[in-house]
Amino acid sequence: MVKDSYIDRHGNSLYKMRIEFPWKYKGLYELWRIDPSGSTLEVAWDYADYPDNIDPLAYEYYTFYR
Numbered sequence: 001m002v003k004d005s006y007i008d009r010h011g012n013s014l015y016k017m018r019i020e021f022p023w024k025y026k027g028l029y030e031l032w033r034i035d036p037s038g039s040t041l042e043v044a045w046d047y048a049d050y051p052d053n054i055d056p057l058a059y060e061y062y063t064f065y066r
Contacts, residue, residue: 003050011036016050039066 004016017030030045033054044051044059051059 008033019045040064041066 001018001020002015003018006014008014013032013034013036015032015034017028017032019028019030021027026047028045028047029050030043031051031054033042034040041064042054042061043063044054044056044061046059054061
């Protein structure tokens with residue numbers, strides 16, 4: 001579920017997502033960044049709160065390429 005969205009000064013689309021699970025976990029807080037061409041999706045996530053930024057060293061992180 002999208003909780004907030006905005007576009008940064010580089011033209012990347014950012015989305016704050018809340019992913020709910022039907023089992024014991026309370027869900028994930030994810031920050032998605034999609035580049036202006038739409039070819040790269042980067043995701044940082046945490047169980048406690050939304051990540052402040054997309055940082056592969058600071059949070060759980062993964063990338064998808066189209």
